[in-house]
Every structure is written in C-alpha cells, then in structure tokens.
Amino acid sequence: MYDGKRVSAIVTCAGKGTRFGSNKLLETIGGRTILEKTVREFVHPSIDEIIVTISAENREVYSDILVAQAALPVTLVDGGAERFISAKLGLEATTGDLVLVHDGVRPFVNADLIDRALAAGNTYGAAMLGTPTVVQLKLVDDDGYVTGSLDRSHSWLGQTPQVFRRDLLEQAYTRAIEDRYSRVSDDADLVAEYTGHRVKIEPGEDWNIKITTPTDMVVADRIMAHRTER
Numbered sequence: 001m002y003d004g005k006r007v008s009a010i011v012t013c014a015g016k017g018t019r020f021g022s023n024k025l026l027e028t029i030g031g032r033t034i035l036e037k038t039v040r041e042f043v044h045p046s047i048d049e050i051i052v053t054i055s056a057e058n059r060e061v062y063s064d065i066l067v068a069q070a071a072l073p074v075t076l077v078d079g080g081a082e083r084f085i086s087a088k089l090g091l092e093a094t095t096g097d098l099v100l101v102h103d104g105v106r107p108f109v110n111a112d113l114i115d116r117a118l119a120a121g122n123t124y125g126a127a128m129l130g131t132p133t134v135v136q137l138k139l140v141d142d143d144g145y146v147t148g149s150l151d152r153s154h155s156w157l158g159q160t161p162q163v164f165r166r167d168l169l170e171q172a173y174t175r176a177i178e179d180r181y182s183r184v185s186d187d188a189d190l191v192a193e194y195t196g197h198r199v200k201i202e203p204g205e206d207w208n209i210k211i212t213t214p215t216d217m218v219v220a221d222r223i224m225a226h227r228t229e230r
Contacts, residue, residue: 052075125197
C-alpha cells in the first residue's frame with residue numbers, strides 16, 4: 001500500500017532480445033540473472049503484488065528461476081507481440097489503484113528509485129523517471145538525412161519505473177489497441193497521447209541503465225563492480 005492505495009508492479013519480460021542476439025534476461029550480473037535481479041527489487045514494502053509478463057516459450061525457465069529457485073511472490077502472465085500489449089495483459093492480472101511498470105532489463109532499479117516513482121505517480125497521476133540528456137539528439141528522416149536537433153535543455157532520456165493511476169493505463173492501452181498503435185514508445189507516451197493526461201518526469205539515475213546490446217553488459221559489469229567495491 002502507498003498512501004492508502006493498493007500498488008501493483010508489472011515487470012515486462014516478454015521481449016525477444018533481437019538487438020542483443022540472445023536472451024539478455026538470462027545473462028548474469030553479480031551471480032544472478034538479470035531477470036531475478038530486476039524482479040527481486042520489487043519485493044518492496046509499498047508493493048502489494050508483482051506481475052511479470054513473459055513470452056510463453058520462456059514460462060518454464062522463468063518459473064524455475066523466479067518461483068522454484070528464488071521463491072519470489074510473483075504471478076507470471078503471457079505477453080503479446082508488442083510491449084504495451086504485454087503490459088495490458090499484465091494490467092488485467094492486477095488489482096492495484098496505482099500501477100508501476102518497469103523494464104525487466106533495467107536490473108539496477110532499487111528501493112529509492114521505486115519510492116521516487118511512486119511518490120510522483122501518486123501526486124500527479126502519471127509519472128516517470130529520467131535523466132537530462134548530455135548528448136545532441138538528431139532528428140533524421142526516412143532517407144537518413146538530418147532534419148534538425150532536439151533542444152538539449154528540454155531533452156531527457158526516459159527510464160522506468162513509470163507509475164500511473166489504473167484508469168489512465170486502462171484507457172491508454174484500450175485506445176492504443178483500437179488505433180493499432182505501432183510506434184516504439186513507452187507507457188508514458190501512450191498515456192499522454194490517448195488520455196491527454198500530462199506525465200511528470202522526476203530525476204532518475206545514470207546507472208539505471210537498460211540492457212539492450214552486448215555493450216550494455218560491459219557497462220553493467222562496471223556498475224556492479226563499483227557497487228561491490230563500495
């Protein structure tokens with residue numbers, strides 16, 4: 001419970017790992033799979049239930065890791081072809097008033113980041129974590145030509161956790177499916193586009209990285225080594 005509201009966490013783990021070349025959730029950091037390391041962080045005093053969306057072909061191995069071996073209090077839900085469809089299927093299995101959504105391949109989430117996201121989501125109805133960008137982001141057309149740049153003073157790199165009122169997520173997912181939404185985005189984009197509700201962004205941390213390519217594992221190992229040294 002958070003401020004008298006029931007809280008559900010959805011950890012999205014139904015991706016195929018196409019850019020990584022293999023199942024990155026089964027890579028290990030600090031002696032644990034990314035899958036377990038991420039999900040374990042949501043055993044948190046304010047979170048009442050944990051839903052993990054998965055691909056059906058991974059159910060047996062994920063169940064073995066999370067339930068049989070780690071004994072984590074999770075419910076596994078088969079996902080869909082798109083990330084937001086997986087999250088919608090996860091939402092249907094929840095009972096929370098506030099719903100937290102997190103990328104399963106962001107293994108360095110911790111209680112502090114969860115608390116920040118929950119506080120903002122509770123206050124604003126829709127919130128996410130992020131960091132101001134330190135690089136110049138270019139806009140490029142379909143032919144590979146630069147058409148402009150984003151103003152760095154107003155450009156942030158989005159992160160998860162993201163937290164929403166349940167009704168906003170339900171409305172956004174339903175309308176996105178009706179609209180056959182196909183762009184690469186996150187839940188914050190869907191809520192803003194399909195409900196008109198503004199999404200508040202709160203400072204995350206640089207080390208709250210998403211494992212997307214093998215290079216990210218090199219960075220992850222350094223983050224883990226630094227934490228161990230400390």
